[in-house]
Amino acid sequence: xxxxxxxxxxxxxxxxxxxxxxxxxxxxxxxxxxxxxxxxxxxxxxxxxxxxxxxxxxxxxxxxxxxxxxxxxxxxxxxxxxxxxxxxxxxxxxxxxxxxxxxxxxxxxxxxxxxxxxxxxxxxxxxxxxxxxxxxxxxxxxxxxxxxxxxxxxxxxxxxxxxxxxxxxxxxxxxxxxxxxxxxxxxxxxxxxxxxxxxxxxxxxxxxxxxxxxxxxxxxxxxxxxxxxxxxxxxxxxxxxxxxxxxxxxxxxxxxxxxxxxxxxxxxxxxxxxxxxxxxxxxxxxxxxxxxxxxxxxxxxxxxxxxxxxxxxxxxxxxxxxxxxxxxxxxxxxxxxxxxxxxxxxxxxxxxxxxxxxxxxxxxxxxxxxxxxxxxxxxxxxxxxxxxxxxxxxxxxxxxxxxxxxxxxxxxxxxxxxxxxxxxxxxxxxxxxxxxxxxxxxxxxxxxxxxxxxxxxxxxxxxxxxxxxxxxxxxxxxxxxxxxxxxxxxxxxxxxxxxxxxxxxxxxxxxxxxxxxxxxxxxxxxxxxxxx
Numbered sequence: 001x002x003x004x005x006x007x008x009x010x011x012x013x014x015x016x017x018x019x020x021x022x023x024x025x026x027x028x029x030x031x032x033x034x035x036x037x038x039x040x041x042x043x044x045x046x047x048x049x050x051x052x053x054x055x056x057x058x059x060x061x062x063x064x065x066x067x068x069x070x071x072x073x074x075x076x077x078x079x080x081x082x083x084x085x086x087x088x089x090x091x092x093x094x095x096x097x098x099x100x101x102x103x104x105x106x107x108x109x110x111x112x113x114x115x116x117x118x119x120x121x122x123x124x125x126x127x128x129x130x131x132x133x134x135x136x137x138x139x140x141x142x143x144x145x146x147x148x149x150x151x152x153x154x155x156x157x158x159x160x161x162x163x164x165x166x167x168x169x170x171x172x173x174x175x176x177x178x179x180x181x182x183x184x185x186x187x188x189x190x191x192x193x194x195x196x197x198x199x200x201x202x203x204x205x206x207x208x209x210x211x212x213x214x215x216x217x218x219x220x221x222x223x224x225x226x227x228x229x230x231x232x233x234x235x236x237x238x239x240x241x242x243x244x245x246x247x248x249x250x251x252x253x254x255x256x257x258x259x260x261x262x263x264x265x266x267x268x269x270x271x272x273x274x275x276x277x278x279x280x281x282x283x284x285x286x287x288x289x290x291x292x293x294x295x296x297x298x299x300x301x302x303x304x305x306x307x308x309x310x311x312x313x314x315x316x317x318x319x320x321x322x323x324x325x326x327x328x329x330x331x332x333x334x335x336x337x338x339x340x341x342x343x344x345x346x347x348x349x350x351x352x353x354x355x356x357x358x359x360x361x362x363x364x365x366x367x368x369x370x371x372x373x374x375x376x377x378x379x380x381x382x383x384x385x386x387x388x389x390x391x392x393x394x395x396x397x398x399x400x401x402x403x404x405x406x407x408x409x410x411x412x413x414x415x416x417x418x419x420x421x422x423x424x425x426x427x428x429x430x431x432x433x434x435x436x437x438x439x440x441x442x443x444x445x446x447x448x449x450x451x452x453x454x455x456x457x458x459x460x461x462x463x464x465x466x467x468x469x470x471x472x473x474x475x476x477x478x479x480x481x482x483x484x485x486x487x488x489x490x491x492x493x494x495x496x497x498x499x500x501x502x503x504x505x506x507x508x509x510x511x512x513x514x515x516x517x518x519x520x521x522x523x524x525x526x527x528x529x530x531x532x
Contacts, residue, residue: 021114024126029110032134036102036143039406043414044094045145046393048330050413050438052146053097056082057445068238071252076230077188078148093446097146105143105150108340109134111157116347118164119295119309124354129347131367136279137374138332139339141405148189149333153340155185156315159195160344163202163308172216175203179220183227190253191334194322196224198314202307265327272324275332278403279339281373282366288342291349292316316341377403393436393484394419394505416505417443421450423504424481429454429465431482431509433489454478459491460522466515474515482507493521 044053055062059079064071078100085103086096113130117123133139142149162178165171182199185192203220206212225232231252239248276285295309319338326334353359378399381388388399395412417439424430430453432440437457443449456462465477484490485500485507494500497518499510512518 021117024117024123025110025114028113028126028130029106032109032130032143033102033106035134036105036140037099039140039408040095040102040144041098041146041407041410042095043092043411044417044439044442045098046413046439047435049098049146050436050442052078052082052148053094054438054441054445055079056086056097056146057093057442059083064238069251071235071238071248072190072254074231074234075148075188076234077184078151080230081151082146094146094442098144101145101147101150102143104154105134105139108139108150108153108157109343111154111161112340112343113347115157115160115164115312115344119344119348120351122347122351122354124360125347125351128350128354128363128367129343131364132280132284132346133339133343135368135370136339137281137370137403137405138275138279138336142333142336144405144407147333149336152185152189152192153337155181155188155192156195156319156337157340157344159185159199160308160312160315160341163311167308172212172219175212175216175220176223179223180227183224184230185227186224187228187231191319191322191337194318195315198311198318201314202311205307268327268331269324271331272335275323275335278332279335280370282369284346284363284366285342287349287353288316288345289349291345291347294348295345312341312344316345374404374406413439414443417449419505420481420483421453423506424450424453425479426450426452428479428481429456429462429476430506431456431459431462431480431491431494433457433484433487436483459493462494463519463522466512466519468515473511474513474518475511476509480509482509485509493518493524497521 041049044050055074056079060083062074062079064074068074082097082100085100086093088096090096091099109130112133113126116126116129120126139150139153158181159178162174162181166174166178178199182192182196186196203212203217207214207217235248235252238251239245242248279285292313296313316338319341320335323331323334323338328334350363353363378397381403382399388402393416395415401410401412420430420440421443430440432455434457437455440453440455444451444453444455462480465480467475467477481503482490482494482500483506485495485502494509497512497514499513500507501510502508
């Protein structure tokens, strides 16, 4: 295998590259895992991370009902692995679930570094790629909380290592492994179904050129199908159980929100650009462009090595295109697999600059500088009154929470849960938003806190706690409170029919002014939820 710059023979032979790759991978893995572990969120979380923690605590009982509307957000491979790790009796349950993300984030960094090594034989390029990926905002931020995206990045880079092994050996077992790993990737997160398309085209090219036989192609397809079983079997179960195949398939492919590239807006593209700037504040993404051009060229490489390079470039382009046009509020998170692939392109694209000692250190500095940017950005933006965030919860600074990837010592959500449970009565009803309910559920389920408190997410469920006394006065059968009643997504039906007043870190919901009108409004709200 020749170097990615196409100049002559490698400084290191192909055999030596693979012989030294294992030790290099372990060093990168250990360094990244150390970083992510020391900056790990130590406790319960809210939003998607809280949902993952709650789902892991319930697993294998998914508690999805008879006809779930959002199967696409169920990631059974991730949940199973996280459940196994959570059984290790070291540290709090929530921290163990968070550690799974650190583990796979470190694997992604090590895989990306190894790919750079196999493509270039240059340790300086490996160091640059590893620094860029591990110290970039988004992978780091997701490697320290409960999240599935670091597993997605690890699988995406593992797929390329399979291509690399096949290019070196020509053995079909590596393509079988590719099919199995990508199938598991699809079962982990449907975003890796985009990779399936690229791999299928590449295998079709090999089949047409006679590099693989039809039986081998069929074996790859079967391996892929076997890998998808954790997800496809779940989808089939709910389709048969509910009898609604169309609805189940829609739930498994689009989900409840149904967002996708077809909803792209100008703001979607602008937000995608800001996401890239957040991850590369020193614009170190720039070398990825010459890196992609160099890999796309066939000069000085065998057909197999050329195919590997082109698959890498195609995967990076597909993942970038999807993330840039995916119209969802957390759009930035879907760039994670692209960042893992872009790190390889950056390493390859920086070879000539790295050959100059002075400029090498400039590139290293640009790779490390984002840490300082993330450290000062929250205070600077707050001081100049740049209003990036409108929602604030007790014990959480939104600027630091979203802009600093590290979560060392962040126990704000634990403090909020304890404060709320200490304020409300032991038998109270707590109306939560979808982004906050999970941290209270984990505290109840795992830590056995406030077991008598009933958690409610949908406002229409408050109808079960309405009463009218003998004098016709309205009231509640149990005290009712709410989290974050000042949020814009707080149920309007509650705000319009009840008095809401702050009590400590929670809001007390008074009795409805007109119980009949309130009950009717709740019924209308229930119908709206069911039609959604």
